[in-house]
Amino acid sequence: MNIAVMGAGAIGCFIGGMLSAAGHAVTLIGRPRLMNKIQQDGLTIRRPGKPDLLTRPQTCTTVPDRGPFEVIFVTVKMPALPAAADELAGLLEKSAARLVAMQNGVGAEEHLTGRFGAERVVAGTITIPIQVPESGLIEVSKDKGGLGLAAMSAGQSGFVRQLAGTLTQAGLPTRIYPDYRAMKWSKLLLNIVTNASSAILDEPPARIVAHPELFNLEIEALAEGVSVMKAQGIGAVSLPGYPVEWLARLVSAPYLPLSLKRAILRPAMQSGRGSKMPSLHIDLAAGRTTTEIDALNGAIVRAGQSLGLPTPANSTLVEIFHQLASGKTERQAYRGRPDKLLAYRRRFRGPAAPESNHSSPTPGTSL
Numbered sequence: 354m355n356i357a358v359m360g361a362g363a364i365g366c367f368i369g370g371m372l373s374a375a376g377h378a379v380t381l382i383g384r385p386r387l388m389n390k391i392q393q394d395g396l397t398i399r400r401p402g403k404p405d406l407l408t409r410p411q412t413c414t415t416v417p418d419r420g421p422f423e424v425i426f427v428t429v430k431m432p433a434l435p436a437a438a439d440e441l442a443g444l445l446e447k448s449a450a451r452l453v454a455m456q457n458g459v460g461a462e463e464h465l466t467g468r469f470g471a472e473r474v475v476a477g478t479i480t481i482p483i484q485v486p487e488s489g490l491i492e493v494s495k496d497k498g499g500l501g502l503a504a505m506s507a508g509q510s511g512f513v514r515q516l517a518g519t520l521t522q523a524g525l526p527t528r529i530y531p532d533y534r535a536m537k538w539s540k541l542l543l544n545i546v547t548n549a550s551s552a553i554l555d556e557p558p559a560r561i562v563a564h565p566e567l568f569n570l571e572i573e574a575l576a577e578g579v580s581v582m583k584a585q586g587i588g589a590v591s592l593p594g595y596p597v598e599w600l601a602r603l604v605s606a607p608y609l610p611l612s613l614k615r616a617i618l619r620p621a622m623q624s625g626r627g628s629k630m631p632s633l634h635i636d637l638a639a640g641r642t643t644t645e646i647d648a649l650n651g652a653i654v655r656a657g658q659s660l661g662l663p664t665p666a667n668s669t670l671v672e673i674f675h676q677l678a679s680g681k682t683e684r685q686a687y688r689g690r691p692d693k694l695l696a697y698r699r700r701f702r703g704p705a706a707p708e709s710n711h712s713s714p715t716p717g718t719s720l
Contacts, residue, residue: 354372354377354378354423354424354516354519355378355420355421355422355423356369356372356377356378356379356380356422356424356425357379357381357382357417357420357422357424357425357426357450358379358381358382358383358425358426358428359382359416359425359426359427359428359429359437359441360382360383360427360428360429360430360433360437361381361382361387361388361412361428362383362384362387362428362429363483363484363485364428364455364479364483365381365383365426365428365455366381366383366387366391366396367398367481367483367491367493368426368428368479368500368525369381369396369410370396370398370406370408370410371398371406371523371524371525372519372520372525373396373409374398374408374523374524375522375523375524377519377523378411379410379411380410380411380412380413380420380422381410381411381413382412382417383412383414384414386488387488387489388412388414389412390488390489391409391410391412391489392409392412394489395408395409395489396409396410396489397489397490397491398490398491398492398493399491399493400496401493401495401496402496415440416440416441416443416444417444418443418444418447419444419447419448420444420448421448422444422450423449423450423451424450424451424452424453424516425441425450425451425452425453426453426455426477427441427452427453427454427455427456427461427465428456429456430456430644430645431456431457431458431460431461431645431648432645434456434461434464434465435464438465438468442468442469445469450473451473451474451475451509451512452465452473452474453474453475453476453477453502454474454475454476454477455477455478455479456645457540457541457544457632457645457648457649458537458541458645458647458649458652459534459541459648459652460648460652461648462474462476462505462533462537466505471505471506472505472506472508472509475502475503475504475505475509475512475513475516476504476505476530476533476536477500477502477503478500478501478536478537478540478592479498479499479500479501480497480498480499480500480501480540480543480592480593480594480595481493481497481498481500481525481593481594482494482495484629494629497594498592498593498594498595499525499526499527499528499594500517500520500525500526500527500528501527501528501529501530501536501540501592501593502516502520502527502528502529502530503529503530503531503532503533503536503537504533505533513529514529517529526593527593528593530590532587532588532590534585534587535587535588535589535590536590538578538582538587538589539589539590539591539592539597539598539601540592540597541578541649541652541653542575542578542589542597542600542601543592543595543597544632544645544649545574545575545578545650545653545667546558546571546575546622547562547571547622547631548631548633548634548649548650549633549646549649549650549670549674550567550570550571550670551630551631551633551634552631552633552634553637553670553673553674553677553687553694554687554688554690554691554694555638555687555688555689556689556691557629557630558622558629558630558631559623562619562622562623564691565612565615566691566695567691567694567695568615568618568619569615570666570669570694570695570698572604572611572614572615572618573665573666574650574653574666574667575600575601575604576604576605577653577662577663577664577665577667578653578667579601579604579605580605580657580662581653581656581657581660581662581664582601584656584660584662585656585660589601589602600618603617603618604618632644632645633645633646633649633674636678637674637677637678637684641678642678642680644674644678646670646671646674646675647671650670650671650674651667651671654667654668654671665698665701666698668701669694669697669698669700669701672697673687673694673697
């Protein structure tokens with residue numbers, strides 16, 4: 354296949370690199386420094402227990418005016434998606450390429466279908482844990498996970514099956530889902546775990562999980578996500594390597610005390626992120642004012658508002674994160690201060706979920 358990757362950072366280079374190593378014609382579109390590095394030295398992919406892959410895909414720093422691309426993986430982060438769509442518009446007028454939206458959170462597919470039509474957009478997700486120890490090197494940290502694809506229109510089923518087969522043959526095991534919303538919202542649940550709290554407190558995820566009250570806040574945020582999903586008729590589904598359906602049932606089970614939920618979840622959450630800092634922490638540490646928070650925890654808050662459902666835990670995380678990202682509040686104010694984060698949560702009407710966890714409180718306007 355002839356493939357382009359728009360926004361070739363860690364995820365884009367990994368997907369594009371694996372496809373290139375499998376013999377497909379791949380063009381990476383990304384920032385000059387990284388693209389020049391790959392053009393000069395190639396792209397290396399390191400996987401557990403396997404030989405390194407060195408591949409040399411084509412690179413460019415702007416969207417080509419034309420090209421016989423069959424598929425374009427869009428791997429920019431959500432805040433950059435509107436600009437990426439603008440850049441792709443000219444190419445898509447001259448090309449029949451389909452777009453695969455690989456963003457975390459929800460809303461990317463709706464934006465792209467609004468611009469280019471549902472018949473040209475495929476929903477995508479990835480659960481393979483990767484990191485970038487140095488420029489031009491992608492390292493798979495665990496032999497776990499895979500990709501997910503979901504058609505946005507009925508006429509895409511054949512293409513989606515073909516693309517899933519191509520990805521799987523390239524070493525990227527890919528599962529097809531009948532409902533793109535279930536796939537994307539289920540990935541959202543994984544994405545929010547210790548993400549915002551780690552950024553706010555400037556603490557590694559393992560420290561969040563080790564603190565019972567912070568762990569309770571994480572469980573509450575997940576349960577709110579499951580609640581708004583159910584209200585929209587969206588069921589959680591298991592993703593490659595991650596039993597999200599089981600996670601959703603566990604966090605929302607009214608008959609299990611929080612102490613038992615923590616005990617069940619702790620091993621998976623400690624091994625899932627451990628000391629690795631999540632994306633929102635990286636964004637906040639870099640001083641970025643536009644981040645994925647609104648497509649993650651913010652999506653839960655917006656859905657709750659439209660459905661009349663309480664989302665105090667996610668509202669707390671979103672409000673504080675925005676204060677820190679905008680500079681209205683100094684990072685030092687919350688650094689290493691779980692007591693302050695938990696006090697902010699209590700500013701909503703009603704206490705946080707008690708150990709019996711029978712019901713969620715009703716949020717009010719924060720003071």
